[in-house]
Amino acid sequence: MKQNSISINNLNWKIAGEAGYGIKASGLMFAKACARGGLQIFDYSEYPSLIRGGHNTYQVNVSEEEVFSPQSEVNLLVALNQDTIDFHKDELSNQAGVIYEQEDKKIEITSLKKNNCQLFPVPLSRLAKENGGKEIMRNSVALGASFALLNYDFKYLQSVIQDSFQKKGKEVIDLNVKIAEAGFNYVSQNFDVAKYPYQLKHLKSSPRMVLTGNEAIALGAIQAGCKFISAYPMTPATPILHYLASQQKNHNLIVKQTEDEISAITMAIGANYAGVRAMTCTSGGGFSLMVEGLGLAGMTETPLVIAEVQRPGPATGLPTWTEQADLRFLIHAAQGEFPRIIIAPGDVEESFYATQSAFNLAEKYQLPVFILSDKFLAESNKSQEFFDPKIIKIERGALLTNTQLQKMRKYRRYAFAKSGISPRSIPGQKGGIFNANSDEHDQFGYSSEDAENRARMMEKRLGKLDQVALEIPDPILYGPAKADLTLIAWGSTKGPIIEAMKLFEKNRIRVNFLHVMYVYPFPAEKVKEVIRKAKKMVLIENNATAQLGSLIREFTGIEIDRKLLKFSGRPFYPSEIYQYLTDNFKK
Amino acid sequence: MKPEDLNTPHKPTWCPGCGNYAIWVALKNAVAKLELDPSRVVISYGIGCSGNENNFVGTYAFHSLHGRPVPPANGIKMVNHELTVIAVSGDGDAYGEGGNHFIHACRGNHDITYLVHNNEMYSLTTGQASPTSQKGMPSKSTPEGVLERPLNPIALALTAEATFVARGFSGKEEHLTDLMVKAIQHKGFSLVDILQPCVTFNKLNTFPYFYERVYDLQKEGYQPNDKEKAFKKAQEWGERIPIGIFYQEKRPAYHSELFSIKEKPLVRQSLAGIDITKSMRELV
Numbered sequence: 069m070k071q072n073s074i075s076i077n078n079l080n081w082k083i084a085g086e087a088g089y090g091i092k093a094s095g096l097m098f099a100k101a102c103a104r105g106g107l108q109i110f111d112y113s114e115y116p117s118l119i120r121g122g123h124n125t126y127q128v129n130v131s132e133e134e135v136f137s138p139q140s141e142v143n144l145l146v147a148l149n150q151d152t153i154d155f156h157k158d159e160l161s162n163q164a165g166v167i168y169e170q171e172d173k174k175i176e177i178t179s180l181k182k183n184n185c186q187l188f189p190v191p192l193s194r195l196a197k198e199n200g201g202k203e204i205m206r207n208s209v210a211l212g213a214s215f216a217l218l219n220y221d222f223k224y225l226q227s228v229i230q231d232s233f234q235k236k237g238k239e240v241i242d243l244n245v246k247i248a249e250a251g252f253n254y255v256s257q258n259f260d261v262a263k264y265p266y267q268l269k270h271l272k273s274s275p276r277m278v279l280t281g282n283e284a285i286a287l288g289a290i291q292a293g294c295k296f297i298s299a300y301p302m303t304p305a306t307p308i309l310h311y312l313a314s315q316q317k318n319h320n321l322i323v324k325q326t327e328d329e330i331s332a333i334t335m336a337i338g339a340n341y342a343g344v345r346a347m348t349c350t351s352g353g354g355f356s357l358m359v360e361g362l363g364l365a366g367m368t369e370t371p372l373v374i375a376e377v378q379r380p381g382p383a384t385g386l387p388t389w390t391e392q393a394d395l396r397f398l399i400h401a402a403q404g405e406f407p408r409i410i411i412a413p414g415d416v417e418e419s420f421y422a423t424q425s426a427f428n429l430a431e432k433y434q435l436p437v438f439i440l441s442d443k444f445l446a447e448s449n450k451s452q453e454f455f456d457p458k459i460i461k462i463e464r465g466a467l468l469t470n471t472q473l474q475k476m477r478k479y480r481r482y483a484f485a486k487s488g489i490s491p492r493s494i495p496g497q498k499g500g501i502f503n504a505n506s507d508e509h510d511q512f513g514y515s516s517e518d519a520e521n522r523a524r525m526m527e528k529r530l531g532k533l534d535q536v537a538l539e540i541p542d543p544i545l546y547g548p549a550k551a552d553l554t555l556i557a558w559g560s561t562k563g564p565i566i567e568a569m570k571l572f573e574k575n576r577i578r579v580n581f582l583h584v585m586y587v588y589p590f591p592a593e594k595v596k597e598v599i600r601k602a603k604k605m606v607l608i609e610n611n612a613t614a615q616l617g618s619l620i621r622e623f624t625g626i627e628i629d630r631k632l633l634k635f636s637g638r639p640f641y642p643s644e645i646y647q648y649l650t651d652n653f654k655k
Numbered sequence: 656m657k658p659e660d661l662n663t664p665h666k667p668t669w670c671p672g673c674g675n676y677a678i679w680v681a682l683k684n685a686v687a688k689l690e691l692d693p694s695r696v697v698i699s700y701g702i703g704c705s706g707n708e709n710n711f712v713g714t715y716a717f718h719s720l721h722g723r724p725v726p727p728a729n730g731i732k733m734v735n736h737e738l739t740v741i742a743v744s745g746d747g748d749a750y751g752e753g754g755n756h757f758i759h760a761c762r763g764n765h766d767i768t769y770l771v772h773n774n775e776m777y778s779l780t781t782g783q784a785s786p787t788s789q790k791g792m793p794s795k796s797t798p799e800g801v802l803e804r805p806l807n808p809i810a811l812a813l814t815a816e817a818t819f820v821a822r823g824f825s826g827k828e829e830h831l832t833d834l835m836v837k838a839i840q841h842k843g844f845s846l847v848d849i850l851q852p853c854v855t856f857n858k859l860n861t862f863p864y865f866y867e868r869v870y871d872l873q874k875e876g877y878q879p880n881d882k883e884k885a886f887k888k889a890q891e892w893g894e895r896i897p898i899g900i901f902y903q904e905k906r907p908a909y910h911s912e913l914f915s916i917k918e919k920p921l922v923r924q925s926l927a928g929i930d931i932t933k934s935m936r937e938l939v
């Protein structure tokens with residue numbers, strides 16, 4: 069940025085410090101305060117797998133238009149300790165501001181002076197204490213200080229504080245507001261705010277939510293009529309369980325924490341078999357335990373929705389970091405061959421609608437459906453218009469009524485229907501008795517080892533996938549139809565790629581992007597068509613072995629040899645994608 | 656209803672003389688005695704000779720995986736608590752592969768009846784030692800004899816806070832029927848561990864072995880209302896082996912404390928008019 073020019077509503081704010089000091093809560097308050105002023109946000113946090121100590125960060129990307137990913141350059145840094153300065157000084161933009169603890173003599177700022185940044189020492193702890201708070205409330209001081217510096221109306225932060233502490237009563241609310249205000253006033257009175265070139269200005273807009281991919285999945289499940297969730301905690305899928313538990317009274321749900329993941333999945337299968345919509349959620353490690361249950365759903369043709377929120381593996385891996393490396397695992401999980409559907413939403417909005425669709429598909433085709441997310445998408449908040457619950461209606465598939473059952477002479481649950489879809493009864497229905505059998509079975513569900521029956525049952529089950537392929541939406545091509553460079557990716561990498569495309573557009577480079585959300589059954593025709601038209605293709609994945617690339621090869625025979633793969637546990641930054649592509653594919 | 660009404664077109668495939676026959680008969684007798692509508696009974700089976708019963712009983716059946724009949728049964732009960740839910744297992748299912756589910760179903764007091772066909776043997780897999788095999792017993796996988804001590808299902812259920820703990824014997828069909836009736840009637844988790852001779856693979860725990868040893872607790876005036884006494888009784892295994900109810904206690908069943916089904920079962924709740932507006936507003 070040039071000296072004296074002012075940047076309005078284009079900000080990357082970051083707060084960091086030791087784990088256990090409320091950084092996440094403060095970050096979310098910052099994000100919400102921005103969103104309440106009509107601004108769009110995308111936030112991203114990094115934290116180690118421990119409760120106290122270690123380094124936590126929370127950054128909020130603020131813009132006037134919708135944002136889909138974090139960015140790497142930081143414009144305002146709140147440094148709650150020395151580590152923050154040491155770890156993040158190289159991320160600071162020109163003229164970036166740094167708010168830090170004025171009275172901490174140990175904080176060493178010489179390294180910052182070189183960087184042409186503006187320093188704002190604030191007595192964070194003292195202001196918290198002087199105003200009747202504890203030291204840990206210095207985060208609130210820092211929030212107030214940040215907004216003063218950004219020339220943003222205090223009322224948005226005040227309203228967020230009021231709502232965040234509502235349950236704790238008026239006294240706590242007033243205390244927190246007072247402390248935040250102290251930070252706000254301190255900066256206004258002690259610094260020439262006009263000299264700091266980054267500002268926020270509220271805009272008129274209808275209210276927007278600030279929510280994560282996990283919350284969107286949970287809301288999608290509620291809207292889809294999911295009434296039962298059984299799960300075992302595992303980062304980063306746990307927030308789905310938490311959110312549904314917090315909503316169980318509002319929506320009359322049963323939320324069951326089970327003794328292990330095997331119980332979680334088989335219990336959800338039992339619930340589906342008994343006639344409600346039920347789901348489970350986990351990460352790759354938990355899904356490893358669920359694998360036999362997946363086959364049980366496949367064999368008994370019981371509908372089931374599973375949210376698998378990936379983290380880097382194998383084994384315990386990197387519990388709180390991100391990766392897209394379970395796609396192949398999900399496609400092949402469990403012995404034998406049976407159909408399944410895998411949907412990998414690319415953003416918060418898609419997470420909501422994809423989950424609704426997942427329940428419809430699961431019941432229509434009587435098979436397991438995955439929502440495949442990852443830590444990056446699942447735990448990052450985004451500002452988001454309210455979802456429209458009317459777009460996707462609940463369609464429960466072939467469920468027999470009591471009258472239909474009574475008219476049947478002898479009900480065959482697994483009748484060889486042409487479509488492969490045989491209507492279901494549910495326990496309790498007269499005339500609907502059947503055997504949901506994990507052994508290969510005949511049309512009634514009785515165990516059968518007959519060769520012809522076996523072959524027909526295999527065809528019945530697997531045939532359903534051909535019909536699914538006809539119904540599921542094609543991958544979407546973003547950007548111009550004709551481009552010099554075509555990117556292809558799946559799931560959550562959509563966000564950083566969409567942001568990188570803004571950079572390409574600014575620099576007049578014609579780039580388009582095919583996003584594969586319905587990954588399995590694989591949309592071979594559409595992918596082939598786009599690849600054929602592309603001048604240059606680049607595959608972008610958050611894994612080491614290019615799993616989408618291998619699917620493209622498998623189903624289209626085309627090998628994409630230009631790949632940008634990242635498997636450090638970190639998501640892509642848009643600037644990184646832009647840089648890599650411009651460096652490597654200059655004409 | 657007659658017990659025969661619960662037959663299916665498929666006849667049992669167990670070895671002649673197998674202890675499973677009498678358990679099968681007792682189960683049908685119990686369901687008939689309680690006049691349960693077969694379309695309102697769900698039985699969740701494990702995998703084993705015992706689990707094969709799924710083909711021979713004409714109620715709704717869920718033939719799960721080895722060791723896993725309990726979690727689906729719990730799920731079924733939670734979403735439709737008006738159904739009678741029974742789980743059927745072998746000892747390998749219940750105390751080996753599915754041991755974790757067993758413990759937690761006990762303490763959860765899920766209102767299901769767990770019928771464990773305990774033949775001290777993995778029989779469908781042709782005769783390996785099981786968690787309840789006697790120490791020293793030779794089997795195909797332990798030709799020199801089992802090194803571990805056998806697990807005590809009765810004592811385990813008691814420590815795990817089960818509210819109905821009983822043992823039956825497939826050689827005493829009427830007594831077993833009566834136990835099953837009481838177990839099904841019990842509101843909460845009920846275990847009936849059933850001594851089931853496997854005539855093909857278990858040459859130790861045979862019908863004569865048990866006939867010589869078993870005695871009916873209730874006939875000796877034992878009252879199943881004292882946990883400490885029950886523990887003591889649970890240790891008795893040798894010259895004399897007690898059958899009957901070891902312990903029973905009144906405690907709210909899991910589903911009865913779920914607020915979401917206070918008015919009606921989950922499965923009967925309408926999906927029309929779900930409104931997430933308030934939830935979305937909370938996220939602003």
Ligand SMILES: Cc1ncc(C[n+]2csc(CCOP(=O)(O)OP(=O)(O)O)c2C)c(N)n1
Nearest residue numbers: 702703704705721745746747748777778779
């Ligand atoms: C996951 C899994 N592991 C192993 C098996 C093989 N298997 C089938 S039945 C069985 C043991 C049966 O013993 P038990 O549960 O006591 O039943 P029984 O045959 O004695 O009635 C085993 C190990 C299986 N079906 N699934």
Ligand code: SF4
Nearest residue numbers: 669670673704853854
């Ligand atoms: S092997 Fe044993 S348990 Fe299995 S059917 Fe034969 S006798 Fe019964």
Ligand SMILES: [Mg+2]
Nearest residue numbers: 745746774776
């Ligand atoms: Mg056995």
